[in-house]
Amino acid sequence: MSRYAVISDIHGNLHAFEAVLKDMASRDVHEVICLGDIVGYGPSPDVCLDLVIKYCTIAIQGNHDQAVVDLRLSNQFNGAARQAIVWTQEKLGPLHLDALNRLRPFAYIGDLIHCIHDCPVPGPSDYIHDEAAASIAFSGVETTICLVGHTHVPVVFQTESMDAGKVLPLDEITVHPAPPDTPIQLDPSCRYICNPGSIGQPRDADPRASYAVLDLDEMTFTVHRVEYDISAAQAATLKAGLPPILAERLAIGA
Numbered sequence: 001m002s003r004y005a006v007i008s009d010i011h012g013n014l015h016a017f018e019a020v021l022k023d024m025a026s027r028d029v030h031e032v033i034c035l036g037d038i039v040g041y042g043p044s045p046d047v048c049l050d051l052v053i054k055y056c057t058i059a060i061q062g063n064h065d066q067a068v069v070d071l072r073l074s075n076q077f078n079g080a081a082r083q084a085i086v087w088t089q090e091k092l093g094p095l096h097l098d099a100l101n102r103l104r105p106f107a108y109i110g111d112l113i114h115c116i117h118d119c120p121v122p123g124p125s126d127y128i129h130d131e132a133a134a135s136i137a138f139s140g141v142e143t144t145i146c147l148v149g150h151t152h153v154p155v156v157f158q159t160e161s162m163d164a165g166k167v168l169p170l171d172e173i174t175v176h177p178a179p180p181d182t183p184i185q186l187d188p189s190c191r192y193i194c195n196p197g198s199i200g201q202p203r204d205a206d207p208r209a210s211y212a213v214l215d216l217d218e219m220t221f222t223v224h225r226v227e228y229d230i231s232a233a234q235a236a237t238l239k240a241g242l243p244p245i246l247a248e249r250l251a252i253g254a
């Protein structure tokens with residue numbers, strides 16, 4: 001079958017993305033799936049988008065990607081995020097904006113994997129941070145594996161219930177924190193929501209870039225963390241004139 005690299009939330013951080021691409025090259029992956037938010041926050045949206053188009057067989061549209069194409073949506077974001085969205089739209093030319101606009105809202109790989117940026121059920125639970133949000137999200141998961149990004153925190157939620165369409169009781173959800181280089185075994189008779197964390201702006205207090213390898217032969221999901229030149233990414237963010245908070249948070253993974 002296949003080994004997929006699963007990447008998300010690059011957010012225009014080319015220093016982090018290049019480090020991940022290099023790390024990935026040593027892991028025998030056959031395809032790369034991008035779960036969206038290629039742009040927003042970081043200073044290199046154009047090059048990051050080019051690399052996604054070059055390397056990814058599936059690329060999903062995230063909420064930042066969408067807002068850069070349609071600035072009316074930027075009102076839903078906080079000040080620094082909104083400034084970065086406006087900056088990104090000014091930075092990108094028509095071809096890049098068109099490429100962002102044509103990213104898919106979701107994708108399926110056979111009947112095994114569902115790929116989406118935030119949540120398979122639209123609504124207030126669109127950040128799947130905890131069991132409560134996962135219990136709602138599983139109602140929209142009709143495949144064994146649902147791949148999501150959006151929270152910038154790597155994690156796997158599991159349920160033995162195969163009852164899609166139903167909000168689950170909290171005690172039917174198991175949370176697997178996803179420490180680096182530790183495969184999480186996936187049981188084909190369960191359902192999973194798997195999040196690879198963020199490449200360009202991790203928010204789990206570990207500033208290293210985060211991504212995952214999904215191995216369908218072994219049925220494992222393994223998160224990897226990659227060191228990169230954070231100072232250089234911060235300098236590029238400031239040089240671009242983006243809000244300083246977007247540079248500062250890279251150092252603490254928040």
Ligand code: ZN
Nearest residue numbers: 009037150152
């Ligand atoms: Zn994001």
